[in-house]
Amino acid sequence: MTKRMTKRMTKRMTKRMTGRTTRSATVAVVACAVVAVWPGATANATASAESTAGATGLGVGAGGGAGVERISVATDGTQADDASAGASITPDGRHVVFASSAKNLTSDTSTGGDKVFVRDRRTGQVGRIGYLTTLQSPVISGDGEHVAYPVQWMNDVRIRQYQVSTGRTISADCSAHSCSQPSLGADGRHIALAIRFKAPLSGQRVEVQDWNTGAKQTVADLGHTLPARPSLSGDSRRLAYQDAQAEDVFVWDRAGGTTSGPIEGPAKAASLVxxxxxxxxxxxLSGSDTYVHDMSSGTAQQVPNARGVAIDPTGRHLLYAPRAAGGPSLVLRDLRTGTDETISDRPATAGTDAVSADGRDVVFQSAADDIVPGDTNGTSDVFVRHLY
Structure with a gap:
C-alpha cells in the first residue's frame, strides 16, 4: 500500500470518528463597469466621496476609548439603507473595506448592485470604488493603498485591483481563465490568487503576481477547483494555501521557492484559515478544533471546540467563533496569556483580515439592531470593536 493511499485512508477514518464535514463555498459574482470614485484620484471623483465634516464613531486617534463603531454609515452618520457585509481592516485599524448594496453611503446614488466601499476611520471619509452584485469580501493591503475584489467578466470571474491614491485600476492576469480568492501583501505590490482553468484544461493554479512588473510566480498546480484559500504574508515572502481535496495545508517561501507541508502532519485532515x-x-481547522501553527518551532497551539476566523498581523491574537451554543458569537483570544475578550454576544460573523495589529480593533458584521444606538435600518451592518 502506498504512502498516499495510507494517508487518505487514515484521514477518512479520522473524519468518520470526529463526524467532521467539509463544506466548499462557491463564489459567484456579477459586476457592472468599475467606477473609480475615491477623492483625489480624478477631478470627477469628489462627487462620490463626502467631506470629513460630521464624522461619527470612535475613529482612530479620536480619543473615544474602548467601544463599538458602526462603519457602514455615510460620513454624516446617515445609516445604510441596505445590507453591508464582507469587511477587512488594515493592521493600523485606520481603513476598513466592505461590500454593501446601500445607495446612500456617498452622494453617488447610482444603482447597479452591491458596491465596494472604503472608510477612513480617522477622517470619517467614505469612498466607493467599484460595483458588485452579491455581498462578497473585498480585501485591502496593509497600508490601505490597494483594494482587490472579484467581478464578473463575460463568463469568467476576474480580480480588480484598485489603487486608492491614484484611482488606477488593473485586472489580475488570469490568462483567459477565471480567478478568485485574492490576498494582498502589505504594500499591495503582490497579489495571490487562485486561477481556475477553463476547458479543455482542468484544475487550478495558485499564483502570485506583481502589480509593478506584471511578473507571475506559480506556487502550486492543483488538480481540482475546490477552494485553495491563498493567504499572503505582509512582506509577500510566504504564502499559505490549502489542497482541499487532499485536506492538507502548505506554506510556500518565495526566498527559496520551497514549499513546506503538510504542516498539520501526515494523518490529520486540515483546512486553512x-x-x-x-x-x-x-x-x-481540524475536526471541531482550531490550531495555530508556529513556523519557527513547528509546533501548534490547539484551541478546542472553536472555529478560527482570523489572526491579527502579529500572530498573537486569534478571533474565533465558539462552537458551544448559548455563548458569544465572536471571541478574541490572546494566545500568549490564554485570556478571552468577547467581541460580540449578538449573532455576528467575520472574515480573514478582521483583526488589526495587537488585537486592538476587530471588524465584524451583524444584523442585530442593539449593538449601537440608533440602528433602525433593519438590515446587516459592519462594525468595529475598539478594545483599547
Whole structure:
C-alpha cells in the first residue's frame, strides 16, 4: 500500500470518528463597469466621496476609548439603507473595506448592485470604488493603498485591483481563465490568487503576481477547483494555501521557492484559515478544533471546540467563533496569556483580515439592531470593536 493511499485512508477514518464535514463555498459574482470614485484620484471623483465634516464613531486617534463603531454609515452618520457585509481592516485599524448594496453611503446614488466601499476611520471619509452584485469580501493591503475584489467578466470571474491614491485600476492576469480568492501583501505590490482553468484544461493554479512588473510566480498546480484559500504574508515572502481535496495545508517561501507541508502532519485532515501578516503563524481547522501553527518551532497551539476566523498581523491574537451554543458569537483570544475578550454576544460573523495589529480593533458584521444606538435600518451592518 502506498504512502498516499495510507494517508487518505487514515484521514477518512479520522473524519468518520470526529463526524467532521467539509463544506466548499462557491463564489459567484456579477459586476457592472468599475467606477473609480475615491477623492483625489480624478477631478470627477469628489462627487462620490463626502467631506470629513460630521464624522461619527470612535475613529482612530479620536480619543473615544474602548467601544463599538458602526462603519457602514455615510460620513454624516446617515445609516445604510441596505445590507453591508464582507469587511477587512488594515493592521493600523485606520481603513476598513466592505461590500454593501446601500445607495446612500456617498452622494453617488447610482444603482447597479452591491458596491465596494472604503472608510477612513480617522477622517470619517467614505469612498466607493467599484460595483458588485452579491455581498462578497473585498480585501485591502496593509497600508490601505490597494483594494482587490472579484467581478464578473463575460463568463469568467476576474480580480480588480484598485489603487486608492491614484484611482488606477488593473485586472489580475488570469490568462483567459477565471480567478478568485485574492490576498494582498502589505504594500499591495503582490497579489495571490487562485486561477481556475477553463476547458479543455482542468484544475487550478495558485499564483502570485506583481502589480509593478506584471511578473507571475506559480506556487502550486492543483488538480481540482475546490477552494485553495491563498493567504499572503505582509512582506509577500510566504504564502499559505490549502489542497482541499487532499485536506492538507502548505506554506510556500518565495526566498527559496520551497514549499513546506503538510504542516498539520501526515494523518490529520486540515483546512486553512489564515497566515499571519508576519508570516510566522498559520491558522487551520481540524475536526471541531482550531490550531495555530508556529513556523519557527513547528509546533501548534490547539484551541478546542472553536472555529478560527482570523489572526491579527502579529500572530498573537486569534478571533474565533465558539462552537458551544448559548455563548458569544465572536471571541478574541490572546494566545500568549490564554485570556478571552468577547467581541460580540449578538449573532455576528467575520472574515480573514478582521483583526488589526495587537488585537486592538476587530471588524465584524451583524444584523442585530442593539449593538449601537440608533440602528433602525433593519438590515446587516459592519462594525468595529475598539478594545483599547
Amino acid at each position: 489564515q497566515l499571519s501578516d508576519d508570516g510566522g503563524k498559520v491558522v487551520y
